[in-house]
Amino acid sequence: MTAPVPPPPPANVPAPAIEVLKVSKWYGNVVAVNDISFSLGAGITGLLGPNGAGTSTMLHMLAGFLRPSAGAVRVLGQDAWHNPSLYAHIGLVPEREAVYPFLTGWEFVRLSAQLHGLPDPEAATRRAIAEVDLSTAQDRATGGYSKGMKQRVKIAAAIVHDPRILILDEPFNGADPRQRLHMMGMLRRMAAEGRTIVFSSHILEEVERLAEDVLVIVTGRLAASGDFREIRRLMTDRPHTFNVRSSDNRRLAAALVGIPAVTGLDLEDGRLAVRSSDFGALTRVLAPLARDSGVSLFEVLPADESLESVFSYLVKR
């Protein structure tokens, strides 16, 4: 499912929370985002792309901070750009680490609650700080916070008004594994309550573990979107590599040379790397071929099952 233009939803399906319609953004001659369309409903979506791919630009447009050069970004049915009233429904966690260093964590989150005009900012602040597990440090100046604590206080400020949409730019930067798990659990809970959550990350494991859907942006274009495993399956023309350990790698390699599905073989460090253009065919012939050659297979591991390999492939393509 690559670069789809979403069809209009059927009448009985709720309108998506975020709609991106043929959006481009350029700075002079530099095209940061090129003709991207997608729509997002409730759930968690991961936005993935290398540096300079256009992910931050995309998030900034979703948050209404950048005007698209072409196309439209609509949030809850309204134009995102130049529309501050939408922020009553959006929570935003920016990538930059900076917070007001002279404010305590409590003051920082309460400021957010006050600016949202909440009827009981103190109670909302207490709830948001507890949600990110920062109550013990709430009275310390944020200037003295660690990177992970700053991330958490930023998230608390973003969720203090209980937004329907949460946009997070690299939210797990600096968080330790325990905090990361805690935040992932919180985001999953919020998504289960029907909220739309979109986050960017360069840590592919995070995307894989948290996101139900993935948007892959490469050089400003939407290279792929949808379920991660679905994306993997749809890329049929992608070469696969298996690392094989056997009783006789050299003999197995010689037997594999004649198989049309095998496009390359490498013998190194006691293992045999087998490259194939046809995932299905190779997995069907490998075991019988090894048996017929008198070779015992100890281990057959796909070398490219991570999101990173999918991503690297898309970048190169």
Add this chain to the structure above:
Amino acid sequence: MSMPVAWLTLRQLLGAKRTLLLIAAALLPITLALVFRLTGPEVEPARFVARTLLGRLVVGTMLPLSALVLGTAAIGSEIEDGTAVYLLSKPLPRRVILLPKLAVSAGLTLIFMVVVTLAAGLIAAGGEPDGGAVVAGFAVAVAAGAVVYSALFVMLSVYTTRAFIAGLIYVFLWEQVVTRIFTGTRILSVRQATLAIADGVANVSSTVFDADLATWKALVMMAAVTTIATIYAIRRLSRFEIGETS
């Protein structure tokens, strides 16, 4: 007027380094006034205060520099370090964010400069002929100048990340050099307008002090610059783009 934004801006602007810098700067005219008073030179005190101490040092240098430091920090520093996003991602009309920031920076500049003007002026010319009138005239003028300069520098900080340098160019190149060479440009000088207000309020003999600009022209110019700068700053903030090509 958003009180949380005003409170935040006050905390930002009263940071230790900035406050120490301004207090250190305030000591200069007060020290000069003390030296003048103690050494008792032959020059008429009211004339010295109007033309040199308050006219040149306070209105010509300290007022614009204080307004520049506070005005460009009121929102410009947040834009620079990225914290502006915490204000701009709230469901508030942009004027509700900008006006308290302008009010706090102008208010702090005003209070600080009026105190310096009164202290230095009264030390040097208190009880002397025309001394009281000159000091009162400059106190009123400095208050008006603080508002105009602040509006100008807050607007600059929303338009450019190099607002401080642009402000320095305005103060030291335009106001100190260009307006001296080309007298027709004085109508576009906040400094000249401030001196004109001081002249109009003090109403002293021209041998003591005489501004180059008519008071009514100064009032019109100050009102126009403050209004236009504020409207432009709000408009610019409304269309402010935060982002990067990554």
